[in-house]
Amino acid sequence: MDFDLPPDDDPTRQQVRAWLRDNPSPTGRQLAEAGYVAPHWPRPWGLDADPIQQLVIDEELRAAGVRRPANPIGIGWAGPTILHAGTEAQKERYLFPLLSGEEIWCQLFSEPGAGSDLANLSTRAEQDGDEWVVNGQKVWTSLAHHARYGILIARTDADVPKHQGVSYFVCPMDLPGIEIRPLIEMTGGHTFNEVFLTDVRLPADSLVGEVNKGWTLAKVTLGNERVSLSSGGALWGNGPSASDLFDTVRAAGGVDDPHLRQRLAQLWIEAEVLRLIRLRTVTAAVKGTQPGPEASIRKMLADEHGQRIMGLAKDLAGARGLLEDEGPLGQPDLHGWHYGFLFATALTIGGGTSEVQRNIVAERVLGLPHDVDVEVGKTWKQARAAESGR
Ligand SMILES: Cc1cc2nc3c(=O)[nH]c(=O)nc-3n(C[C@H](O)[C@H](O)[C@H](O)COP(=O)(O)OP(=O)(O)OC[C@H]3O[C@@H](n4cnc5c(N)ncnc54)[C@H](O)[C@@H]3O)c2cc1C
Numbered sequence: 380m381d382f383d384l385p386p387d388d389d390p391t392r393q394q395v396r397a398w399l400r401d402n403p404s405p406t407g408r409q410l411a412e413a414g415y416v417a418p419h420w421p422r423p424w425g426l427d428a429d430p431i432q433q434l435v436i437d438e439e440l441r442a443a444g445v446r447r448p449a450n451p452i453g454i455g456w457a458g459p460t461i462l463h464a465g466t467e468a469q470k471e472r473y474l475f476p477l478l479s480g481e482e483i484w485c486q487l488f489s490e491p492g493a494g495s496d497l498a499n500l501s502t503r504a505e506q507d508g509d510e511w512v513v514n515g516q517k518v519w520t521s522l523a524h525h526a527r528y529g530i531l532i533a534r535t536d537a538d539v540p541k542h543q544g545v546s547y548f549v550c551p552m553d554l555p556g557i558e559i560r561p562l563i564e565m566t567g568g569h570t571f572n573e574v575f576l577t578d579v580r581l582p583a584d585s586l587v588g589e590v591n592k593g594w595t596l597a598k599v600t601l602g603n604e605r606v607s608l609s610s611g612g613a614l615w616g617n618g619p620s621a622s623d624l625f626d627t628v629r630a631a632g633g634v635d636d637p638h639l640r641q642r643l644a645q646l647w648i649e650a651e652v653l654r655l656i657r658l659r660t661v662t663a664a665v666k667g668t669q670p671g672p673e674a675s676i677r678k679m680l681a682d683e684h685g686q687r688i689m690g691l692a693k694d695l696a697g698a699r700g701l702l703e704d705e706g707p708l709g710q711p712d713l714h715g716w717h718y719g720f721l722f723a724t725a726l727t728i729g730g731g732t733s734e735v736q737r738n739i740v741a742e743r744v745l746g747l748p749h750d751v752d753v754e755v756g757k758t759w760k761q762a763r764a765a766e767s768g769r
Pocket residue numbers: 485486487488489490491493494495496518519520521522725726728729730731732733734735738750
């Protein structure tokens with residue numbers, strides 16, 4: 380890391396502190412209108428903040444115990460894509476309610492036959508007068524049951540190679556023809572859904588960007604990551620971290636078993652490596668250079684590290700860990716270790732599987748040959764016909 384965060388008299392720091400004195404318990408709408416939800420966005424939605432200013436704002440909000448609205452898909456993915464390619468009317472309509480958390484968003488991308496190979500998607504959108512008629516099925520749609528809108532990618536031309544015939548839409552989730560069926564996880568929780576779309580009529584102004592140029596926008600969506608010095612928690616920053624586990628072990632008087640001690644030391648080393656990789660990514664952003672391979676490497680390492688934290692917490696609970704409310708070493712489950720143990724298995728799948736991350740590292744970092752693509756030169760329709768004949 381070769382930057383220091385500015386001291387107490389830094390103007391941004393002073394401005395945030397003064398604002399927090401006037402707004403000690405801000406609502407999502409107040410945070411959004413002040414530009415503090417996504418400070419790196421352009422005005423009026425953000426503050427055009429550079430990476431250092433973002434980090435200062437993050438630090439001040441955290442110190443004041445202020446949490447930003449929870450709307451991960453809206454703020455993290457839909458918003459940046461609309462900013463990038465949306466019309467002025469779309470920006471005006473969607474961005475503030477999305478930043479304030481008043482309108483939750485979901486992502487209608489994955490399908491039963493299109494996950495890692497997302498461009499294989501077969502949900503169709505056909506133009507009918509001013510409207511688009513959508514038919515198909517999506518799956519693993521997190522938060523669909525709470526969402527006001529979804530970002531939807533659908534096939535608008537089947538007679539071109541698969542990446543070229545995809546368009547990007549905003550889909551109001553209360554339209555006739557949308558059926559949301561819950562998928563209950565092994566945690567007992569309900570985050571995901573299957574979404575069935577039958578003759579759903581999207582208005583003309585639902586299209587984002589140009590017809591058949593949606594794949595480029597889908598890549599904008601998937602590649603968008605805010606500069607953040609997040610806590611390093613194990614469940615994509617939302618769960619307990621290795622240091623929470625060390626605190627729990629210390630509070631219980633430590634462990635003698637040499638094998639368990641070795642696993643704890645291994646986790647400490649991994650957490651430190653991840654912290655340093657994160658600082659390298661932030662340093663690159665602060666210097667205005669593109670982050671290198673750190674982001675892909677970090678995702679792969681962090682998700683597997685998260686599973687090992689949860690696995691060790693469970694092992695430290697021993698046989699009593701079979702009961703839901705037992706934490707490590709006879710401690711109460713204050714950090715949600717049981718839920719985390721069950722949910723952590725999803726981390727190496729969501730947001731690009733670990734195998735796919737390794738492919739990216741192999742190709743872009745190590746310069747190894749690209750995955751064999753049997754569909755080169757074929758239209759989406761020809762490729763699917765060949766597939767069904769196999
Ligand atoms: C927690 C979580 C949240 C999610 N939320 C959403 C959401 O809100 N919206 C949404 O649209 N989707 C969501 N998903 C879906 C997610 O994006 C997909 O599960 C993921 O892209 C993998 O696709 P798949 O499940 O179809 O697996 P597949 O792509 O079928 O993969 C099956 C297996 O094959 C391996 N594999 C596939 N291709 C290759 C290759 N080229 N080389 C080596 N191995 C390969 C994979 O690594 C995996 O082990 C979520 C998933 C999870 C776990």
